[in-house]
Amino acid sequence: MKLLFALPGFHSYDRGAEVALLSVADALARDGESVTVMGSGEDRPDTAYRFRHVPSIRRETFESFPHFPPFRSETAWEDASFAPGLLGAYRPGDYDAAITCSFPFTHWALRRPAARKPLQIFVTQNGDWPAYASNSEYRSFGCDGLVCTNPDYLERNRAKWNCALIPNGVDLERFYPGAAERARFGFPEDRPIILMVSAFIATKRVLEGIRAVAQLDDAFLVVAGDGPLRDEGQALADVLLPGRFKRISLKATEMPALYRSVDAFLHLSLLESFGNVFIEAWASGLPVIGHDSDRLRWILGAGAEYLCDTENQAALVAMVQKGLARGAARSGRPEGIERFSWPTIAGQYRDFIARLLAERASVR
Template identity: 55%
Template sequence: MRIAFALPGLHRVHRGAEVAFIAVASELARRGDEVTLFGSGPALPDRPYNFIKVPSIPRERLEWLPKLPFLRSETGWEEASFAPGLLARYRPGDFDITATCAFPFTNFVLRRRSLRGGRPPHVFITQNGDWPAYSRDAEYRLFDCDGLVCINPDYQERNRDKYRTSLVPNGADLTRFRPGPPERERLGLPPGKIVLMVSALIPSKNVADGVRAVAALDDATLVVAGDGPLRNDIEALAAELLPSRYRRISVDADDMPALYRSVDAFLHLSRDESFGNVFVEALACGVPSVVYDLPRTRWILGDQAYYAPHSIEGIVSQLTRALADGGDLVAGRVERAKAFGWPVIAAKYRDFFAEIIDSNGRSK
């Protein structure tokens, strides 16, 4: 099977969608498929898949640009800078199937036909939401795909009547994300209780609520691993409410398991997270997690998390419980994480890709 994944951030950033694409591509390539990734980062050694570098402008440099149809955020501008290079390097005849989670421009390029009029079937993956598939407004009316990977049950229920769908969650590398000793000194973390948020600094992640909640605790430090356009607003709020008890850090991807193992509680407050690889990463490391009480978070975490109502007081209450959590509960979290190992997830992807290719062949 000749498979192409395309996304601007591949090999350049360590976000949820990029992590998922690389993990699935690696597993499929090890099983014998010919997998190619198109991304804007550098080629990396010892990867089992092919990598084609496509230039793009990082979204962090595009935050100042206006918000327009087709270009509704810095993410859209980044994708627009990626699409011309992808158009030049992508050859439809070289692949049996293509996949992305980026719309509109990457989706358009991967659906383009070759000079002979053909193209491989295209799968859209709802890493960043299912709005392109579900909405019929503005540019979303131009969306199409041959198969839709729904990374949570809500997306599948909403789209199954219109598209051929498959429910495939994200996962984690359970050989790396697992319980182990803390490494606070090496990572430069402070002493005392630490609450960790691994999050982009954007409105939907509600990091400001994390600052307010930790401020209500007497002896905990909030560590945020992430960046985004709200960085200055969050810094200012933390300076007011958490003086000397807030730290924003940047951690290499290889050090993320050690970071989880070095904290006392994990906090994630997005209400509309498509899936959230971070849930599984923290789960696999045995860290107690505090999350909003939503059907989607319960689908992932089961009874292995502390569920907060949508209030600062509720978050504080559950953080207090999580920080007092004992090691006796680690085994249950690790067991829950086993359902989300990348080999299990990659097998689901391959089955769906084969189904879409077979269906596309029969429809011709």
């Protein structure tokens, strides 16, 4: 199959959506599929797919821009700056399927009129509202296949779209229990360390995490992430966690060692589409403290013992204490994590797209 993956952040960011789709693209390419990736970053060594640079303006530039439909966030502004270059680089007839999770501008560019159009595959990495909302720009949404990253999305959309339930994955050759490297990151050796891997945006609730950890006398909080609320978060930590807070930005290659260098993982988003960070932390042997939901219990399975109502600060603080009491007892790879290996996930993508191509051919 000839496949195109397109997203503004490819090779510029290593956040959840970028990591997930690039991992699928790479695994499919290594398995023999013809895969092209278009993004705004630069080519990277050791990737099995072909990369083509398409320029865009970085999302940080747009943080102070007004938000209105369809420019609902700084990432939508970034998406709009990416679409003109994508239109110039994209030749629909070259591909059997085009895959993205970016709406609306990348989505519109990939669906432009053409004599031979590839299958349009939309992945619900950032939510499924384009697939079911009927207001404003969402009325223009359309796809040949919808990859639902959790059962809630599948149930909500299966009657309208051709859907497949496919979770995200984790690189089990990189994320595994192992020895801590605290000196490498400048972390204290004599304190329990809690890690948040979150963007500084309201929905990730990093400020709530700072307030909760402040209730623990000796815990040290590390936040790996950036975003518009970075200054507000730092100011709050300066008051509530003096000498017990560190904000860092790391390359993707350093993330496995970061997970192995802490004692517990905390993520406070109330409802993630999937959340790669949950299974990265779980694969690394950490207790995963998050908001109790059916969706997160489905993801974590046996690893869901540290979930609670995170909007209840007393319950949250108690659960963080419980996680730290267990400590970094990394006795081996967690049971059940194998179902999230990227080759397994990529195989599910391949089977779904192949089925859709076969159905299209039979109709013709």
